[in-house]
Amino acid sequence: MNYRQKLILEKLAARDYMTIEALAQEFGVSKMTIHRDLAALQQAGFVLKQYGKVTAMPKRNSSWADQCQMCGQKIKEQNAFTLVSAEGNLYRLCCPHCGLMAYRQHGDSWQTLATDFLHGHVITAFQAHYLIDLELTICCSPTVLAFDSRAEALKFQKGFGGRVVDFYQAVEFINQNPIRSQIHGGSQ
Amino acid sequence: MNYRQKLILEKLAARDYMTIEALAQEFGVSKMTIHRDLAALQQAGFVLKQYGKVTAMPKRNSSWADQCQMCGQKIKEQNAFTLVSAEGNLYRLCCPHCGLMAYRQHGDSWQTLATDFLHGHVITAFQAHYLIDLELTICCSPTVLAFDSRAEALKFQKGFGGRVVDFYQAVEFINQNPIRSQIHGGSQ
DNA sequence: CTTAGATGTTATATTTTGTTATTTTTATCA
DNA sequence: TGATAAAAATAACAAAATATAACATCTAAG
Structure with a gap:
């Protein structure tokens, strides 16, 4: 990353977005050069x-939302779901149920993280195991729980029933189960 | 380091950056000589x-973050990962998993440091040994543990399974996002 | 005088930037 | 919708700026 690219990031930190045109003018350089700078910056995330125009990716260490952006409930870390959409928006959700709904809405996401329900550690959502259709309601209904370990998910299932599925099957499950609270209508 | 090189550092401490051209002029010396000076200074870090242009390297005594800048978890020193990007930004991550993800994002980094999981001392990330695919989750999943000594990593592996790999193999491992129905399947 | 180290000069390689032509995306209107 | 025009992105190439390598020159110490 060169010095101009660093300056671009600083400018973006202040504003909401900037146009390619404006950046080219400010640095007295062609739009093509700005395109190249931004391509590199985008590559680096x-x-x-x-x-x-360009928008800055969200800074994930600041202003950590504590309300679910899908259903509005207060987020407990033990069950939280984090999603950074391809458009660069950061979503914090209260549970995999809302998390998967947000994923469905924002589709092509840049990063998707779930929390293991038993241990509370963060997991890559794509690799997690989800327990659905179970005889227990946690946070939202229909309840979806995320597990890192399939073995543990199965143990949990022994007691509470349901099915252990992978990420895409869980998304499919959410798709088929109409739910109540939905914030945005826009989907593709 | 010669006297002129010391002066270059002093000048850089004051400003944000300097051009090779300007330095050559200020010292009344050819650009080639400045190039050689800077090559030496860069070699020395x-x-x-x-x-x-030249920019000074960041001073690492400022604002030591205690939250992982990738997943937001509180950082435990035993597992911490530090990354100084080429443009001088400092990143603190909670574990090698997030550390390697950050490395992937910020690509050519100036300095990359991991922490030995057993002894807690800092090691150059490139020289460390990483245990992946193991039957244990620490901090994030998929868990990656860093070891200074390969022998100790292998001993650890005896108990908890997984594979001992080098830095680039670990990055490759993080790069892959396989949708696996089973994580702790004892893969070798 | 000889030699080692630093510096300068020149030629060549590499990187960055700008320009143009072409393709892709978005907006507009019937 | 679907056709069309406008705006923006991209690709390919040429030009400019910078870096590097090789060699020449200078200086100081022995």
């Missing part, structure tokens, strides 16, 4: 290029 | 050469 710092910004998001968007037809004429 | 004091500056960063950047096609026409």
Whole structure:
């Protein structure tokens, strides 16, 4: 990353977004050069290029939301779900149920993280095991629980029933089960 | 380090960056000589050469984050990962899992440090040995543990399974996001 | 005088940037 | 919708800026 690219990031930190045109003007350089800078920055995961403008990727260590952006409930770390959409928006959800719904809405996500329900550690959502259709309601209904270990998920299932599925099967499950609270209508 | 090189460092401490051209002028010396000075300073880790410009390396005594900048968890020193990117930004991560993910994002980094999981001392990440695919979850999943000694990593592996790999293999492991129905399947 | 180390000069390689032509995306209107 | 125009992105190439290598020159110490 060169010095101009660093400056671009600093400018972006202050504003909401910037146009390619404006950046080219400010640095007295061609738009092509800015395009190249932004391509590099996007490659490195710092910004998001968007037809004429750039937005900064969210800083994930600041302003950690404590309300679910899907259903509004207070988020408990033990069950939390985090999603960074391809558009660069950060979503914090209260549980895999809301997390998977958000994933469905924002589809092509840049990063998706779930929390192991038993140990409370963070897991890559794609690799997690999900327990659905179980005889227990935690947080939202229909309840979905995330587990790191399939063995533990199966043990949990012994007591509470349901099915242990992978990420995409869980998304499919959410798709088929109409739910009550939905914030945005936009889906593709 | 000669006297002129010491002066270059002093000048850089004051400003954000300097051009090779300007330095050559200020010292009344050819650009080639400045190039040689900067090559030496960069070799010693004091500056960063950047096609026409030099910037000083960051001072690492400032604002030591205690939250992982990848997943947000509180950082335990025993497992911490530190990354100084080429442009001088400091990243603190909770474990090698997040550390390697950050490395993937920030690519060519100036300095990358892991912590030996058993003894807690800092090691150069490139020289460390990593245990992946193991039957134990620490901090994040998929768990990656860093060891200074390969022998100790192998002993650890005896009990908890997994594979001992080098830095680049570990990065490769993190790069892959396989959708696996079973994580702790004892793969060798 | 000889030699080692530092510096300068020149030629060549590499990187970065700008320009143009072409393709892709978005907006507009019937 | 679907056709069309406008805006923006991309690719390919040429030009400019910078870096590097090889060698020449200078200086100081022995």
